Structure formats: C-alpha cells, structure tokens
Amino acid sequence: MKKSFAILSLSALLTAGTAYGTPSDTFAAESMKGNLTVSFSMKEEAKTIQATGVITSIRADGDHALIHIQGVGTDGLVLNVDKDTVFQMADGTKLSLADLHVGLTVLAEHSIVMTMSLPPQTPTSKVTVLDAKIQKDLMGTAGVIEELHSENKDDLRIRVKGEGLTETSPSEIVLNLTKDTAIVDLNGKKVATSKLVKGANVIGFYGPALTKSLPPIGTAWKIVVADKEE
Structure with a gap:
C-alpha cells in the first residue's frame, strides 16, 4: 500500500492552516518550485532516526507545530509535531509543547521520510530536552x-x-x-x-x-x- 504527500511551503502550512501530518497520516510540506508528488510505503514511513540540535524557532497552531533545529533560514531541519508527539526531559519527566522554547538543545526521534523543501520537514514522534532545565522567556x-x-x-x-x-x-x-x-x-x-x-x-x-x-x-x-x- 502506498501513500502520497504534496510538497507545500512552510509559510503555506502556517497561513493556510494545513493540518500537520504524523507518521500515520498524510504529511504536507512545501517546495519553492511548485507542487511535487512523492510516494513512499507505510513500512518506510514507520522507520525512524534521531537528530540533535538547538531550537531556533517554534511556530505553533494549537497542538501542531513546526520546530526548527540545527540552524536558521534554509539551514537545518524542521520537526513536524502534533498531539501524538511525546515531549520529555532527559530523565523521562513529561513535558508539553508549551514547555519548549528557543535555545533548548533537543534530541528528536523522527521519520526517515522528509520533504524536499529547504529546510526539510519530517514527522516527529518524540522530542527530548537535553538541557538540565527549562529556561522560559529566552x-x-x-x-x-x-x-x-x-x-x-x-x-x-x-x-x-x-x-x-x-x-x-x-x-x-x-x-x-x-x-x-x-x-x-x-x-x-x-x-x-x-x-x-x-x-x-x-x-x-x-x-x-x-x-x-x-x-x-x-x-x-x-x-x-x-x-x-x-
């Protein structure tokens, strides 16, 4: 069984209110060169890898958010999170999306599936904060x-x-x-x-x-x- 997802832009996701997909849903993201259809198998979508980086921006809409790590602008990686994403401290203490802020170093467990946009976006199942404590209002x-x-x-x-x-x-x-x-x-x-x-x-x-x-x-x-x- 195959799925397809449209490559959209980061700004389109935010302004048009597009739902952000999880590894079990259709994943939408953006390309500056227009629409592109990419197919991948359910088995491929379920595979995950890890990435670490410092949060440089968080664009949230309710339970959904795009978390930019490893750089600014077109650099780095954008983590696509939602209500099913697990947020926690390194010791396992549970967090919520609202607890995250710029400047935090995180370990993300995300799908091997990524969009072809710059920066690429990927469905994310777990975000672990590696800093010893949360520092609000940074x-x-x-x-x-x-x-x-x-x-x-x-x-x-x-x-x-x-x-x-x-x-x-x-x-x-x-x-x-x-x-x-x-x-x-x-x-x-x-x-x-x-x-x-x-x-x-x-x-x-x-x-x-x-x-x-x-x-x-x-x-x-x-x-x-x-x-x-x-």
Missing part, C-alpha cells in the same frame, strides 16, 4: 560577531549583528558570557570558547533583562557556533 539573535572583547578567559563580551529570532529579539545585541554560558555547535555539542572570533556566525540566546542602550546588552544563556566544520 530571546535569540542570529548573526555575525562584529566585535569581541576579553580581559581574561572568564570575561568575554561579543557584539552580534543579524536578525532577531523572536518578535521581541533585537537584530543587534551585546552579550556578556559567564562561566555558566553554554557554547555549542549546531547539533548542541559543546565546543571551545576559542571558536568565538570576529566574523564567526553565531546564534545567541539570552534572557529578557536587557539594558536600554543601543545596542542592548544582556547575559548569554547559550551561544551556538553556526559555522560548519570544513
């Missing part, structure tokens, strides 16, 4: 380090200019890093502070307590080094 800015100041290894300040990842996030921000700031790659794996250099592409996550200066100044909760290894 904001995010993705861009390039334009300035870096350091007096010692425990005192680092970077200025990032690019685009805000939430409605209230500034496009340019100065972030103070502390010993508690996590520095990771796109997959959520810890990397050395030495990766933070002028010109590096990063995604900074920080709390809502910002100065009223231009650009605003905040404390970094997590910095994602978005430059891919050559």
Whole structure:
C-alpha cells in the first residue's frame, strides 16, 4: 500500500492552516518550485532516526507545530509535531509543547521520510530536552560577531549583528558570557570558547533583562557556533 504527500511551503502550512501530518497520516510540506508528488510505503514511513540540535524557532497552531533545529533560514531541519508527539526531559519527566522554547538543545526521534523543501520537514514522534532545565522567556539573535572583547578567559563580551529570532529579539545585541554560558555547535555539542572570533556566525540566546542602550546588552544563556566544520 502506498501513500502520497504534496510538497507545500512552510509559510503555506502556517497561513493556510494545513493540518500537520504524523507518521500515520498524510504529511504536507512545501517546495519553492511548485507542487511535487512523492510516494513512499507505510513500512518506510514507520522507520525512524534521531537528530540533535538547538531550537531556533517554534511556530505553533494549537497542538501542531513546526520546530526548527540545527540552524536558521534554509539551514537545518524542521520537526513536524502534533498531539501524538511525546515531549520529555532527559530523565523521562513529561513535558508539553508549551514547555519548549528557543535555545533548548533537543534530541528528536523522527521519520526517515522528509520533504524536499529547504529546510526539510519530517514527522516527529518524540522530542527530548537535553538541557538540565527549562529556561522560559529566552530571546535569540542570529548573526555575525562584529566585535569581541576579553580581559581574561572568564570575561568575554561579543557584539552580534543579524536578525532577531523572536518578535521581541533585537537584530543587534551585546552579550556578556559567564562561566555558566553554554557554547555549542549546531547539533548542541559543546565546543571551545576559542571558536568565538570576529566574523564567526553565531546564534545567541539570552534572557529578557536587557539594558536600554543601543545596542542592548544582556547575559548569554547559550551561544551556538553556526559555522560548519570544513
């Protein structure tokens, strides 16, 4: 028995209110080149793989949501979740979709079936938060380090200019890093502070307590080094 799904766009899914499929339903996603029909077997659809990454955006509509990990824009992977998706902490503590936010590092169990869109989308059965705790109200800015100041290894300040990842996030921000700031790659794996250099592409996550200066100044909760290894 075969199924088919139409390749639609991410914006179409959100604006048209299209239902997001699960591994047992028809899965809709978007292609910039028009409609495309892809067939796959029920057996193929049931197979799952895992992916880790930091959440850069969540677009929710009720129990359905598109969770972007491993990058911004056309980079990364979009997890298609719904009421049947399991959300949990690493210790098994149950979570809900509402508990997730940008900046969290997650392990996703998703179908091997993906759309041909950029970024690809995939039905997701389980999302596990790998961080020790949830940090509500985080904001995010993705861009390039334009300035870096350091007096010692425990005192680092970077200025990032690019685009805000939430409605209230500034496009340019100065972030103070502390010993508690996590520095990771796109997959959520810890990397050395030495990766933070002028010109590096990063995604900074920080709390809502910002100065009223231009650009605003905040404390970094997590910095994602978005430059891919050559």
